[in-house]
Amino acid sequence: MLSCSMPIREAFRLALQSVLGSKLRSFFTLLGIIVSVAFLVAVVAVIQGMNAYVKDTMTGAMIGTNAFQVRRLPIAIGLLSDEELKAIQRRPKLTMDDAEAVRRALPDAQAISIQSGWPTPTSDISHRNNTVGDVMIFGVTPDYQLVLDYRFAAGEPLSDPDIRERRPVAVVGSEVAEKLFGTAERAIGQRVRLAGREMRIKGVTARKGRVLGQSFDGFALIPISTFEAIYGRRLTTTVSVKMRNPEEIAGAMDRAQEAMRLSRHLRPAEVDNFTIDKADALVNFWRRLTKVLFTVIPAVVCIGIVVGGIVIMNIMLMSVNERTREIGIRKALGATRRDIRRQFLIESLVLATLGGIFGVAAGWGLSVVVSQFTPLPARITGWSVAVSLLLGAGTGVTFGVYPAARASRLDPIAALRAE
Amino acid sequence: MSDRVIHVEELVREYPMGGEKVLALRGLTLSIRRNEYVAIMGPSGSGKSTLMNLLGCLDTPSGGDYWLNGQEVSRLTDDALARVRNKEIGFVFQTFNLLPRASALHNVELPLVYAGVGSRERRERAVRALTRVGLQNRMHHRPNELSGGQRQRVAIARALVNEPSLLLADEPTGNLDSTTSEEIMRVFSELHAQGQTIVVVTHEPSIAAHAERVVVLRDGKLDSDTRNRAAA
Numbered sequence: 190m191l192s193c194s195m196p197i198r199e200a201f202r203l204a205l206q207s208v209l210g211s212k213l214r215s216f217f218t219l220l221g222i223i224v225s226v227a228f229l230v231a232v233v234a235v236i237q238g239m240n241a242y243v244k245d246t247m248t249g250a251m252i253g254t255n256a257f258q259v260r261r262l263p264i265a266i267g268l269l270s271d272e273e274l275k276a277i278q279r280r281p282k283l284t285m286d287d288a289e290a291v292r293r294a295l296p297d298a299q300a301i302s303i304q305s306g307w308p309t310p311t312s313d314i315s316h317r318n319n320t321v322g323d324v325m326i327f328g329v330t331p332d333y334q335l336v337l338d339y340r341f342a343a344g345e346p347l348s349d350p351d352i353r354e355r356r357p358v359a360v361v362g363s364e365v366a367e368k369l370f371g372t373a374e375r376a377i378g379q380r381v382r383l384a385g386r387e388m389r390i391k392g393v394t395a396r397k398g399r400v401l402g403q404s405f406d407g408f409a410l411i412p413i414s415t416f417e418a419i420y421g422r423r424l425t426t427t428v429s430v431k432m433r434n435p436e437e438i439a440g441a442m443d444r445a446q447e448a449m450r451l452s453r454h455l456r457p458a459e460v461d462n463f464t465i466d467k468a469d470a471l472v473n474f475w476r477r478l479t480k481v482l483f484t485v486i487p488a489v490v491c492i493g494i495v496v497g498g499i500v501i502m503n504i505m506l507m508s509v510n511e512r513t514r515e516i517g518i519r520k521a522l523g524a525t526r527r528d529i530r531r532q533f534l535i536e537s538l539v540l541a542t543l544g545g546i547f548g549v550a551a552g553w554g555l556s557v558v559v560s561q562f563t564p565l566p567a568r569i570t571g572w573s574v575a576v577s578l579l580l581g582a583g584t585g586v587t588f589g590v591y592p593a594a595r596a597s598r599l600d601p602i603a604a605l606r607a608e
Numbered sequence: 609m610s611d612r613v614i615h616v617e618e619l620v621r622e623y624p625m626g627g628e629k630v631l632a633l634r635g636l637t638l639s640i641r642r643n644e645y646v647a648i649m650g651p652s653g654s655g656k657s658t659l660m661n662l663l664g665c666l667d668t669p670s671g672g673d674y675w676l677n678g679q680e681v682s683r684l685t686d687d688a689l690a691r692v693r694n695k696e697i698g699f700v701f702q703t704f705n706l707l708p709r710a711s712a713l714h715n716v717e718l719p720l721v722y723a724g725v726g727s728r729e730r731r732e733r734a735v736r737a738l739t740r741v742g743l744q745n746r747m748h749h750r751p752n753e754l755s756g757g758q759r760q761r762v763a764i765a766r767a768l769v770n771e772p773s774l775l776l777a778d779e780p781t782g783n784l785d786s787t788t789s790e791e792i793m794r795v796f797s798e799l800h801a802q803g804q805t806i807v808v809v810t811h812e813p814s815i816a817a818h819a820e821r822v823v824v825l826r827d828g829k830l831d832s833d834t835r836n837r838a839a840a
Contacts, residue, residue: 199721206709210709514705517705518706520666521664522694523691523693523723525687525722526686526687526690527687528722601666602667605666
C-alpha cells in the first residue's frame, strides 16, 4: 500500500502559498533572520576580502614578493606578551656587518638591502611655494628598490655611490612628484627641501596604487647613510632579502639564520638575538586579529537568530490559531497528526529558509556596497552562504516544532467549531 | 459479511463538566444497513450532535461498541481514526467548511491528497465528483465566488470523492433558503438512488421527510425509529 499521507511536495506547495499569501507579514516575521544572516555574510565577506587583500597586495607592497626580512624584532610584535617583549628589547641593532654576513651566505639572492625601520619618520617636502606634507622618509640601500619591485616612471634609482658618498639625493613616489611638479619627468633634477635639507630628486617611481585607502606612492627614498646623518641609527633597522623563486625562501632563511648566528658569535645554547620573518608573518598577524572577530560574530548571529526564531514561533502560533478551523477541516477529511505537523513544520521551514535567502542576498548587496564605497575589500565565500542557509532552515525547523505539535494535537470537533 | 454499514451497541458518551459527569448518550443501540437513507432527529440536548461526532469517527465513545463497515472503531487512536474518516466517511456540514483560499477543485481533491492519491488521478476523480453534483463549470471558482447552494454542492462532491461507505450530513440545509434546501435534498435523493448510504442529522421535519427512515433521540436514548412511508 502506498503511504497514506500527504506527499511532501504537496506540503511544500501549500507552505509557499501560505507564506506568499501574506508577503508583508512574512517579511516582518523574517526581519530578525534576514538581518542576522546579512550581517554574517557581509562581515565574513569583508574579513575574507581583507585576508585576501593582505595576502595578495599588502605583503607585496610592504615586504616585497619572494622576500624575507632579518629584523631586530618580529613583525607581529603586537602579539607578544610583556615578558617576551622585555626579553627581546635588549637585542642589538642590525648593522652593515650583519647585512654583509647575510650577503656572503646568500650569493644566490636577487637583492639584499638594508633599510630604516618602523616607525618611519615623515617630513614635508617643499619646492619654492609648493609643499607636500607628511611624506614617509625611508633610508635605504639601492637593493631595496629591487626588493619592492619599484619601476621608474622617470629618472634613475639610488646607486651605491649615493650611499657611499652620503649624497643628498632622493627617489620619490609618483604622488609626491605629481603634487609638486605636475608630472614625473618635470621632477627629475629639481631641488627640494626635505627634513630641513636641500636634496635633488633623482628618480620617480611608477604608481603602486592605494591599499585600504593608504597611498603607496607618498614616500621618499634617500640613501641610508644620508638618513642616518639626519635621524641617527634606528633600533629597527632591517635587512631584506629577495630570492628569485618562492621555493628558495625556506633554505635561504636557514642560511641567513646561520650566518647571523656566526656574525653575532652566538653559542649553540644561546637563542637568536634577531628574528627572520617572511611575508607570512604579516598575514598570520592579520589572521590572529580576525580570529577574535570570528569568535564574536557567532555570538552576535546567535542572538539574532534566536530572536528571529522566537518571532517565527510566535507568528506560527498565531497562524495555527487563525487557521484552527482549517486544521479541523483537514482532520475531518483524514489528515493525521503527522500530516498536520508536517504541514506547519514545512511552512516554518520554508518561511525561515526564505529569510536565509533574503539575508544572503542582503549581505551580498551590503558587501558590494562596502567594497564599492569604502576602501575595505569584500569577498563572498561559499561556506558563509551555506552556513547562512542551513542556519535559516534549522531555525525554521527548531522553532516550528512547538507550533506544529500544537496544531497537530487540536481536537477536530473543537477545531471545526472555531470561528 | 453483513450488510450493516453502521452498528452501535450500548453506546455511552460522558463529558466531564465542572467536576460532574454529564451523560450525553446513555446506551444507544442502532444499526444502519447499506443504501439506507436515515434522518437522525431530536431536540437540542438529545445527544444527536454527540452521536454524529461518534458516527463520524471524530470522537470515541466512553463505553459501548461501534462497528463501521465491519470494523470495530470505538477504541482506535487519533491517527487510525483519521484514516477511517478518510476512507469510510464523507462529511457535509451546515457551514460547508470549505477552505476559503482554495478553488472548488482543490477543495474536492483534499481527501485524496490525504489518501496519498497521485495528482493526475486526484484531478480526474475530483472533476468527476464535481460533475456529479452539476458544478463542472464552477471548478476553478473559490468558495466566496459561489452561492450557498453551490458551496454545499462542492462540499457534497468533496464528501463523495473518496467513495465513502457513509455520507454523513450535519444540518446540511441549515444555512440555505428553502428553494436551495430543496435542491440540495434532491441531490441527496439522487445519490441515495445511486446506492449511497446517507445519514442526515437535522431538527427540521421537512428535511427528515426526505429520508426513508427517521430515528428520534431523546435524553441520550433512542426515542423512536420509524419508516417514512412517503419517501419509501
